[in-house]
Amino acid sequence: MLERDFLGFINDRKLFKPTDCVLLAVSGGIDSIVMAELFHRLGQLFAIAHVNFGLRGPESETDALFVKNKAEAYGVPFHLTQFDTTEFAAERGISIQMAARDLRYAWFAQLVAEHHYVGVATAHHQNDVLETILFNLTRGTGLAGLHGIAASQNGIIRPLLFATRASIATYADERKLAYREDSSNANDKYARNRLRHHVVPVLVDLNPGLWQTLPRTVERLRAADVLVRLELDRSWQEIAEPIGGETFLPIEKLVALPELPFRLGEWLKPFGFTSDQAVQLVASLTQEIGQRFESPTHRIIHERLSSGATGLLLEELSAAPDYEIKLTDWPKVPLDVTGQFTVTMDRFHKPENFRPDTNPKVACLDADRLVFPLTIRPWRQGDRFRPLGLNGHKLVSDLLNDLKLSRSEREQTCVLLSGEQIAWVISRRIDHRFRVTNETKSVVTLSVIVKS
């Protein structure tokens, strides 16, 4: 019965071919021992991998020996490794459970690549699926947390996913299989055990057909999740405008979308934003522009572009350190600003018929209009100035977009501030208010030398 369903499931889901060699992750517990027996009885090529996490002292050693003997009895290759899970977890600042999982799957992937296995098979079954769903539902989840475990994904195969724990136990009993108490998911065990022993039996009692309906429920939710992703991708493609290295989401298109907080939450999750931030972002759309939200890697600003369009501007946080160099007087020597370029300043009385240098690398400014302290710093989102010749303000980001600069050129652009006002977007454009006019008495020339 279990053997027939096992073969049916493998064929139905095209998990592997009769000629493939599958690496089985065998802890020595009932589930993985039954899985190995099923592979053996099927005549499928397989190998066995066992991880000793060293978390239970001598018991762990006995488990490893037990699985080794099993592999020898089957006459299949046996791979064994040992991890110091506690140390790895401490190093990475993650839980023991996460550490064990990461180490385990990394090692399996390595074995699969080295020995040309078709993938690694784990012994997850229907009860694991239900327990995972209940566990996620309890902790709070999205749709993805409710369709549980895939039968085949990222090189991990779960050929027992069709089976219930009870059917596996019956099979172990019938074939008189010896096994060890399962040592996997040790840290997860308390929650799992409570769900297993106290919750699942009640649910099965309420619907004895639960194990028949569950795969359909899971399949429906998985398919629904795919459709959600399609709709999210489609609407993102429709409204997201790439601007330089940034992405602009126009407000009038955003607010026309049903379920905007959910969409923003899902769209921005890969950029490190939380769903709470997404809700705040939606609220910010009806408020004044200028609000900023940051994730560990990205920033979103409710912004107005020079085109007049308002919306959300998403940008990667610059890896370049933010700094400010304050000048309280004219520097006597060239100023090595970032180690990458040097600014020199030359101040003089305006000669007759003076004509400013037209090279953008050189700024000619009215020295008397500059107010100390002067500041040199990288430009920031939201910086505005009045470009030479323009009767109005412009975002520095828009200027850089107009100039079609590369991402790194944009990131390395600095500004010179007179008090709070931008006097020069360095090497790009001076500010109209600081230009040399007929009334100018004293000129300062600033030039930039990029170090090669």
Place this chain on the structure above:
Amino acid sequence: MLERDFLGFINDRKLFKPTDCVLLAVSGGIDSIVMAELFHRLGQLFAIAHVNFGLRGPESETDALFVKNKAEAYGVPFHLTQFDTTEFAAERGISIQMAARDLRYAWFAQLVAEHHYVGVATAHHQNDVLETILFNLTRGTGLAGLHGIAASQNGIIRPLLFATRASIATYADERKLAYREDSSNANDKYARNRLRHHVVPVLVDLNPGLWQTLPRTVERLRAADVLVRLELDRSWQEIAEPIGGETFLPIEKLVALPELPFRLGEWLKPFGFTSDQAVQLVASLTQEIGQRFESPTHRIIHERLSSGATGLLLEELSAAPDYEIKLTDWPKVPLDVTGQFTVTMDRFHKPENFRPDTNPKVACLDADRLVFPLTIRPWRQGDRFRPLGLNGHKLVSDLLNDLKLSRSEREQTCVLLSGEQIAWVISRRIDHRFRVTNETKSVVTLSVIVKS
């Protein structure tokens, strides 16, 4: 605390305005009694409705009296009704629980309309949400079954949906409110009680923050469901072609869609098809054309149109009865076929220079080619014939489409069969094989008189 959250929830969800009068469904149980007290303390206008289902004998009477006294104490209108739920359920062939629900909400809707209440409020709370989710998960469900209960939908308001059962019990205790054991959902009680007493406490113990995370989970799933519906509607609009009164889904567009079984299941649910049928339909797409699937109201055929396009044709099952009139000899008198039209037949030797009548209501056929029994019946999906002058076969449905007939004209069209072959699509087109030729010796003229 509960009062403040109650007001916050009402305002946040815009459930009703301070000037609205709300009809409260009050069973007399703790939840609805607390709801009434909260409305009273808020100073909101309200009325009370109580249903006596007569399912618990004298206890039901005491409940009704208790609620009536409560309404008098608050000085608000009181509505009482009594249903014979058992009889109604038996009549309709539904469960007592369904019957009670249907009767209850129909009466509430009537009261709301008559007395201009803003809607009816029920005392559902967070525990009901979680229990409903668990109950649906246990029985098998789609996404809709996992986002539980709406705060406001179809005129039903649930202003306690933010609260937990525990917070309601605390409030009842603090305000020393008397209440009756809740008599609603009597038939649902066993399952509910087991979830309430045995499952939910375990989940809350595993995540003490459950009542904070649950509303977010529910909201995410609700929003995801909206996006699934959008994607389903969008793709349906994109591929469904109306053909006459039917809908055609071209195979090449169908198979290009991700998650086709799920989509078909959801698309066809309103037409009465099951998700199992949807899975079979998808399988039929790779098999020979001609397979049919029926729901109580609709039919789907894997069909090839005259244009050569293959796909699924969805049509409403005709309300017109399907019948067959078999003729084993030429009728001596006009034949009253449906009570709506009469067919007369006239057989004679073909005269010299005979020219067939060109009126489509009259068929001139080669009498010797007709084979008894002749059959008159409504046309059916899949019927094919060889229209006069055409060197090949055509679906009757395509002919009717080409003629741009109305739905009722299409439905009323009948065919005359000679053995298994269609000789005449009555009043529309004769079959080429049965036409009068130079070799014809004996002609039969059939004509149709529609009764006015």
